[in-house]
Amino acid sequence: MQEFIQAAQSMLIFANHFNSNVFHLICLMEKDRVFLCRALEIAVQGVNEGGGPFGALIAKDGRIIAESWNNVVLSADPTAHAEINAIRKACEILGTHDLADCILYSSCEPCPMCLGAVYWAGIKKVVYAFDRKEAEKAGFSDKFIYDEIMLEPSSRHVRFLHIPGCCNGPDPFRKWNENENKIPY
Numbered sequence: 001m002q003e004f005i006q007a008a009q010s011m012l013i014f015a016n017h018f019n020s021n022v023f024h025l026i027c028l029m030e031k032d033r034v035f036l037c038r039a040l041e042i043a044v045q046g047v048n049e050g051g052g053p054f055g056a057l058i059a060k061d062g063r064i065i066a067e068s069w070n071n072v073v074l075s076a077d078p079t080a081h082a083e084i085n086a087i088r089k090a091c092e093i094l095g096t097h098d099l100a101d102c103i104l105y106s107s108c109e110p111c112p113m114c115l116g117a118v119y120w121a122g123i124k125k126v127v128y129a130f131d132r133k134e135a136e137k138a139g140f141s142d143k144f145i146y147d148e149i150m151l152e153p154s155s156r157h158v159r160f161l162h163i164p165g166c167c168n169g170p171d172p173f174r175k176w177n178e179n180e181n182k183i184p185y
């Protein structure tokens with residue numbers, strides 16, 4: 001009888017643990033869905049305001065830190081993608097260049113520029129709704145840029161001219177390494 005009770009208690013503990021893990025996972029997924037829906041709403045709002053059809057937000061510890069839509073044309077800034085805008089805002093609000101504890105929610109898969117910004121910001125998780133193929137169908141193809149990245153600089157469509165040690169000018173890397181007050185990033 002004692003063995004039966006112990007076995008039953010073990011099963012109960014296992015069941016509770018399993019359920020709590022599943023429940024936790026479902027909650028996380030639901031939160032992802034809620035924030036992603038918000039990114040989509042921002043994208044639509046952006047279109048209504050004359051921006052591009054992209055929205056993004058940065059979340060930390062389950063709350064929204066910053067959100068933005070694409071305003072490339074309105075601000076005459078080709079780098080004003082929703083993700084870049086949101087990252088800049090979040091960094092300003094949090095007072096740091098390091099968003100390692102943050103999640104980026106984007107209405108669409110980030111383009112190569114925004115992907116680079118994600119890595120530079122140290123963001124560990126990106127959640128998006130539409131992918132690059134769907135963006136291409138809407139007239140926003142970044143395949144060309146992805147393809148260019150794979151090429152040697154001299155083979156790219158943009159002319160890259162490498163002049164090593166040009167004019168015996170100053171060496172910013174040496175200056176950086178000699179700077180004892182530098183903040184590595």
Ligand SMILES: [Zn+2]
Nearest residue numbers: 081111113114
């Ligand atoms: Zn982008």
